[in-house]
Amino acid sequence: MEFGLSAEQTMLQDSVAKFLDRTSPLERVRRFCEQREQRAQDVWSGLCDLGIPGLFVAEEHGGIGCSLLDAALVAETLGSRVAPVPFVATAVMAPLAIATAGSPAQQAKWLPALAEGKVVVGAALSTAASNRLTDPVQADGAKLRGRALFVLDFEADAYLVADSQQRLYLVDANDSGVHRESLATIDRTRIVGELVFEDAAAELLPGSNDPDVCARVIDAGRIVLAADTLGAASTMLSRAVAYSKERVQFGRPIGSFQAVKHLCAEMAAELEPCRAMMWYAAHAFDAMPDETRLNACHAKAHLSEVGTRVARTSTEVHGGIGFTDELGLHLWFKRIGANRQLLGGPDQLRDEAARLQQWV
């Protein structure tokens, strides 16, 4: 029995961290956000060289065949550096959906291309994950109509789309029936958008007639977003601690005042158990299917709550400078804020958890 990370997993995180520190420092992330780049090609190609897009794709399809926990650990590292790259949809949700529900021909066509990073597939699952629309996606044979919001990894070559029956489809981004519009959100480090389908040509993933497939893809997405928040919040905590040791007021570092120390201790006390919670949820996905959904709901809900408090408290420890653009701290604050709502906010997820346990 071991409940902890292996040496390989720690190495994986280290290698992604080192690469990002070199290729995607804060100035690079800022340039991506300010110039509204569609793809940080330098960062993405480097990640492709490391094999990141194929991490969660089986070896027989040209990937590395790692677990969801491994993917979540990468997401944690991406979140810690607010990396401006696609990941959750193209490296996790789409490969999972295609591997689980795609025909052999679909798998052969899509998985190797996804694993190489040659193709990016976004995830348009709002109809299934947190439907707020009056015109959700409806299927009519091989044609889709309706709208999907908050499409993840939006700058993509194709989309994984859920209809109102929770069946999953692949749709070419350049199909004449697909209308794309990016959405301006608080988080400019990742691009989300809106898709309107007007008789868009869609390939059904035949295995997705079982609604559990779509639900499981959403579970995976939620766990990975929770991991991204864990990384971002950990960075905000360590930056608050570092700043409190440097900043001197009343003749001493502000980190020696209990008022400031206790804010940092509270952040650590709440955040540290989240690490084990994220591991458990991801491992449940990999090895304990009965426990997955409840853990995915709770991990994302709880991490969103803790992440939000850490984001706020870290900003506060920094004082005025934390509220400005100078340190870029707000990029982490906003990433956490976006993760909180995507694929279901904490209140919705707790409600789902109650229903799963038949408490209502």
Add this chain to the structure above:
Amino acid sequence: MDLAYGTQYETLRREVRQFIADHGHLAPKNLLEIDRAKTRAWQELLIQHGYVARAVPKQYGGYGAPLDPLEAHLIADEFARAQIAPGFGGQGIAYLVPALLELATEEQKKRFVPPTLTTEIIWCEGYSEPNAGSDLASLSTSARLEGDHWVVNGQKIWTSTAESADWMFCLVRTEPDAPKHQGLSFLLFSMRTPGIRVRPLKTMTGDAHFNEVFFTDVRVPQVQIVGERGQGWLVANNVLLHERDDLGDPDATLQRLNALVDLMKKETAAGGRIMDNAAYRDRLLRLQGRVMALRYNHLRLLSAKLNNKDASLAAMIVKLQGTELRHELEGLAVDALGELGILYQEGRHLRDGGSWQTMYMFYLGLIIGGGTSQIQKNIISERGLGMPREPKVKA
């Protein structure tokens, strides 16, 4: 990552379930009032089956199984699910025994561990003093060596269960000229030694298991010291480490969460179940998320211990998080009961023996005891995060 419950675990799980089905009715119900005979019989039954002191070696009265965190977790989990008391913990078993196994002499282990496990000896902890609370190392109860006895003089306070305990483990100053942390020693003595006077302090719960203890020329055999002279702080900190783990015990909290779920399904207001009220339900789910996070943190700590990995920050937060969570959990039950929640201790309409109000208050005591939440935050920030210490006040 490997949490696979192999066949031996499934066998153990079935055994535990069968044991609970067969013997669960023998478990003591009351969490605060201890029936010694009943507690001891239950405890001995649990040790015999390996559900208490599972990894304590046989020669010290334990079950003698190899340390396996997953087994311990599984057993605790089954007891929590069944809402059955998992045996007597208490200061002796939960805090002192692990420290003795690590730091005591062979003779001391053989003498003290077995009767502690069976609850034949119930211990109290003599740490805090009127002028040494959060600043524990400044304590002044003295012990000076006269012949082959320590002679103890002074006073302890907030000594839980001193009125009924058989023995005390006590931190005393033996080296008055040494710096404060290096002048302490760790003594064990019977509460029936002449010169000990116990004065109960009634607490906000109405119970009087909290005490002042006065020592006048209390003579303690020299051999009843754990560790060397002047090393008492190290021993006391080892004990405190286990104490802080235990105070945040997530399996006990899970057990209460399950009881709260039952309560909210059973109680009604305006004809509807409390569970169907979205406001109460959301509070419950928030707590459930936190309970899960702390349980997984606990699992991480067990695994880290087994595999010699560092998880010191994860360990430091347990007491703070665990006691605060438990206090809130008991408080939600009181709110879920509404006006029924203010009923106390006896009488008509009382639910679950009044345990929710009692434990709500009791856990406020534990937020303060064993190192207050504020002291925990100092420890987390200074030792866990490396933040600077508060400058010393010039004397």
